[in-house]
Amino acid sequence: MTPILHHYPPSLFSEKIRALFGYLKLPWQSVIIPPIMPRPYLMPLSGGYRKTPIMQIGANVYCDTEIIARRLAELAGDETLFAHGFAAERVARWADTELFRTTVTLNFREEALAAQMSQMSQAEVEAFQQDRAELSGGAPIVAGDPAAAEAYFLSLMESLEDSLQHEFLLGERPSIADFSLYHCLWFVAGNEANAELLAPWSGVRAYMGRMKSFGHGEFTEIAPEEALRIGTDAAPVLPDDAAVDARLAKDLEAGSAVAVAANDYGRNAITGELVSWNSREIVISRRDETAGAVMVHFPSTGFDVTQA
């Protein structure tokens, strides 16, 4: 079954996955979702998970790019993306969290804000701000100081420029670390004012060009209703290695009613029955009144599982 990506064009985490589709040469289907809630055709599939992107394969739904990337590597039979193990995974995680927050903070520099907001109406700006305040549970979206973020970014770029001894971060082939780093740099480059921060670093820009050249692969556009119909008609597929690791689950076991929630932002809980939990993946099964039986997959890092 062809993977379906629910995403919107300016979403940087979606760019990580679009680039992976290109690199892994996997055909996919694209559903463009609105950049803010509500997303009525997607929530029956995801059970309420509200970050972007979400990948769907039939009635199996993958939340968070970490688990999406692993599934795509498996589908493509690729053994190199995660070959560097801990080193690449930790750099990827650093980029997806700390570097991501820094690049978002850069967007709050006065000149960057002006460049971004000039493309939006006042009503769109207000709706966007309200949506993101809900996403972060009322906390400010950006806790950092934009000037400090600019200084930090400059130091990072200097160090990256010096470290790029190979085609990619860890060698002549890209690893997952490259895709996580790239989507953050792509986001910086996408804002006219922030793009100037990349201008001094020709090595970094050449590296970005190599990542960009993978493209987005071959995809067809489908409607959100169609994706929901595909999910409704399909039966979820149990992962081959499904098992609950008692060291992680403690008092919970297969079949326990659980709530899974991101532990940073967009923390709303997704409830279901525990199917599998190992050091990489958490899987729950749910019955939705619209979508029927679905299985929802999360990475083990960054999500908390509690008894529902």
Ligand SMILES: N[C@@H](CCC(=O)N[C@@H](CS)C(=O)NCC(=O)O)C(=O)O
């Ligand atoms: N850890 C998540 C982060 C995803 C994320 O923060 N995505 C942003 C968009 S790039 C988001 O969800 N924004 C709010 C929204 O789209 O509703 C992942 O790797 O997928």
